Amino acid sequence: MKYIYFDSIDSTNNEAKRMINGAQISENLCLVALEQTAGRGRQGKSFFSPDTGLYMTVVLPVGRPIASQVTMTVRTAAAVCSAIEEVTGKDAGIKWVNDIYVYGKKCCGILCEAVNDYEKGIMQYMIAGIGINIYTKDWPEEIKNIAGSLYDTDPDPIHTHKGINAPDPGTVAGRLTIKIAETLEKWIFEVPAEEFLSYYKSRSTVLGKEIEYIEDGRVYTGTAVDIDGMGGLVVKPAAGNNIVLRSGEISVKMR
Numbered sequence: 001m002k003y004i005y006f007d008s009i010d011s012t013n014n015e016a017k018r019m020i021n022g023a024q025i026s027e028n029l030c031l032v033a034l035e036q037t038a039g040r041g042r043q044g045k046s047f048f049s050p051d052t053g054l055y056m057t058v059v060l061p062v063g064r065p066i067a068s069q070v071t072m073t074v075r076t077a078a079a080v081c082s083a084i085e086e087v088t089g090k091d092a093g094i095k096w097v098n099d100i101y102v103y104g105k106k107c108c109g110i111l112c113e114a115v116n117d118y119e120k121g122i123m124q125y126m127i128a129g130i131g132i133n134i135y136t137k138d139w140p141e142e143i144k145n146i147a148g149s150l151y152d153t154d155p156d157p158i159h160t161h162k163g164i165n166a167p168d169p170g171t172v173a174g175r176l177t178i179k180i181a182e183t184l185e186k187w188i189f190e191v192p193a194e195e196f197l198s199y200y201k202s203r204s205t206v207l208g209k210e211i212e213y214i215e216d217g218r219v220y221t222g223t224a225v226d227i228d229g230m231g232g233l234v235v236k237p238a239a240g241n242n243i244v245l246r247s248g249e250i251s252v253k254m255r
Helices: 012-021 072-088 169-187 193-202
Strands: 002-006 029-033 053-065 092-095 099-102 105-117 122-133 210-215 218-227 233-237 243-245 250-252
Touching (some): 012 029, 012 053, 012 122, 029 169, 053 169, 072 099, 072 105, 072 122, 122 169, 193 218
Parallel strands (some): 002 029
Antiparallel strands (some): 029 053, 092 099, 210 218, 218 233
16 A cells, blocks of 8 residues: 655545546555645535644555446445444444444544446456544534544644543554555455445444434334345335445434
């Protein structure tokens, strides 16, 4: 794995695509930034990326059938969750599809993309963008009730924090970067489906919960009952047969 570091960049995923378009990537690569000025999340949303977090993109030249990317997102979520737990010792959970939660707050977002050769039916590159809030404390109004950090009790920025009661941020960021990159290399294509699915389910924050989901512009209610072999969320609606969600946003209903 080759590593390239930036103090600040528009988006590590954007940089990955620029490098791919310039034929600059021939090996597994990890782009790392302490700040993004135009971070991107799923469904075209912006991703708040101040200099108190870690933002990285792992690029894997895969050269495999496009069909193999079906489980890419859930495999990435499982790998990142596992790495966070190993490095920090904190219990982490996965909100389908790929949001990582610690202490009941979202501390990590993931954006998986692919560069495909449709004529050959080949996925040329897998691009996994990962944004982690390490010491972020001040949030925009629209996300302040749902966003959290791995160490959100410390007010100092990641560059200068030297507190006694929290790990050195350089060590945390550095260890997370390497552990996530190494785990992704293994989990994306090598770990058998039953292994990553078992882990993913064990960390799910939604299985067994009543959820709301949107279909055809309407909001429905159901119970999340399983994750299928392709990473789809199996839902038992309030009425009718089970359905499988392949994408989209869900929310857990508060009782």
